Amino acid sequence: MAGIYLHIPFCKQSCHYCDFHFSTSMGTKERTIQAIAQELELRQDYLKGQVVKTIYFGGGTPSLLTQPELQLLLQTIKRLFIVADDAEITLEANPDDLKPEKLQELKAAGINRLSIGLQSFYEPHLRMMNRAHNATESLQCVKDAQAAGFNNITVDLIYGIPAPDHSIWLQDLETLFSLNVQHVSCYALTIEPDTALGRWSKKGKFIPSEDDFTAQQFELLLEQMAHHGFVQYEISNFCKPGYDSRHNSNYWRGVHYLGVGPSAHSFNGHSRQYNVANNRKYIDAITVQTIPAEIEKLTLADQANDYLLTTLRTIWGCDLTQMREKYNYDMQATHQLYLQDLAQKELASIKDGVLYLTDKGKLLADQITLDLMVE
The missing domain is CATH 3.20.20.70 (Aldolase class I)
Known part of the structure; x- marks a missing residue:
């Protein structure tokens, strides 16, 4: 898909x-x-x-x-x-x-x-x-x-x-x-x-x-x-x-996608690609059969942070088991006290191994995500 x-x-x-x-x-x-x-x-x-x-x-x-x-x-x-x-x-x-x-x-x-x-x-x-x-x-x-x-x-x-x-x-x-x-x-x-x-x-x-x-x-x-x-x-x-x-x-959900056109981004699970944000430079490069893009190789930490950033904003939440098994990041062990604090303040909850933000937590989603990221 x-x-x-x-x-x-x-x-x-x-x-x-x-x-x-x-x-x-x-x-x-x-x-x-x-x-x-x-x-x-x-x-x-x-x-x-x-x-x-x-x-x-x-x-x-x-x-x-x-x-x-x-x-x-x-x-x-x-x-x-x-x-x-x-x-x-x-x-x-x-x-x-x-x-x-x-x-x-x-x-x-x-x-x-x-x-x-x-x-x-x-x-x-x-x-x-x-x-x-x-x-x-x-x-x-x-x-x-x-x-x-x-x-x-x-x-x-x-x-x-x-x-x-x-x-x-x-x-x-x-x-x-x-x-x-x-x-x-x-x-x-x-x-x-x-x-x-x-x-x-x-x-x-x-x-x-x-x-x-x-x-x-x-x-x-x-x-x-x-x-x-x-x-x-x-x-x-x-x-x-x-x-x-x-x-x-x-x-x-991390599905692969191809982005075409000036400034478009692409993602294949292991790297991101960023097309030049300039129409004329884009046209000139394509004319000579060149893709005018920068490629960013994603480390395992990058992939973990991408997964956290995207899933925590959704109704499906961030699967902590997947974070641990696929990205080698045990969030519950690394941020035990912080996660307890989020729960006490009714900003987030963990159910069946999945971390969810509450309505109150959604107001602070960017900061919470930043605090939980792999350094």
Whole structure:
């Protein structure tokens, strides 16, 4: 079992919070897509004959792909790899791109799961983030997608946006639930240095929310998601039963995946590969049949830390027996007192040899993970 990720590095405009690799210039778009198809050719042996069960178009804004571009990439994958008949094929999309005609094109191409970047239903917040869509489009695109026959839809929302109180966030959640989507990803607004918000924050032109305010919104999120029948299967991800993201779940379970396109990452269990985050350098390298990537060989400690980092965030927890037998790391012996302290503070628990974070612990997941890592 394996997955393929395709990074489409183009956007109409720059969101003020985003630090992913993308370009707002479309001058190299056609050549980049051709290069991605070529990279698939060059790397067709990376997954060693494993069955591809998930394909994910991320970015950037993959909904900017034309129908011929999308068909080129999907047809190339199906020609070079063994793709399961029931493969999950996800495409990230911005609401302003999802007109009825576009939705029909995506459906006809074989996309069976949409990931829609709504972020908010509140117009001032959308403008603050410099989103390319408005609040009306946030609502309409989901309804249009459902009318087009998409029955596996996930949407993104951002919390922790500065506000006088939690009323806007609660209204966003109420609107979300009215749409009856199958999956939701929710992320706290993070101020990255090399973004517009990061630069404004440094100059005092933007004041981020206090940590307590953001934590309160996360707690409201957990409460409302549970009330509406959503399962929190990863800290930031919620689904109706049976609708977890198979692609992202495979990341968290250590399944191998091939990443193609500028800045894409790949993982085969023993190493990670990082493509150059520069469109022109990427195109130039692929043109001469070279993969423009750095390779990181993973030590046993690296593999243990990867397993801890990914599994501890999920509903499945971190299997301490596997940590000991596969990665030679006896966490219970090394961190006995710390694990007891986590249990006493109701931040984590161990059941049947598996370490789980509680709802309180999820607020401190990054620090707890760091404390438990192999040094």
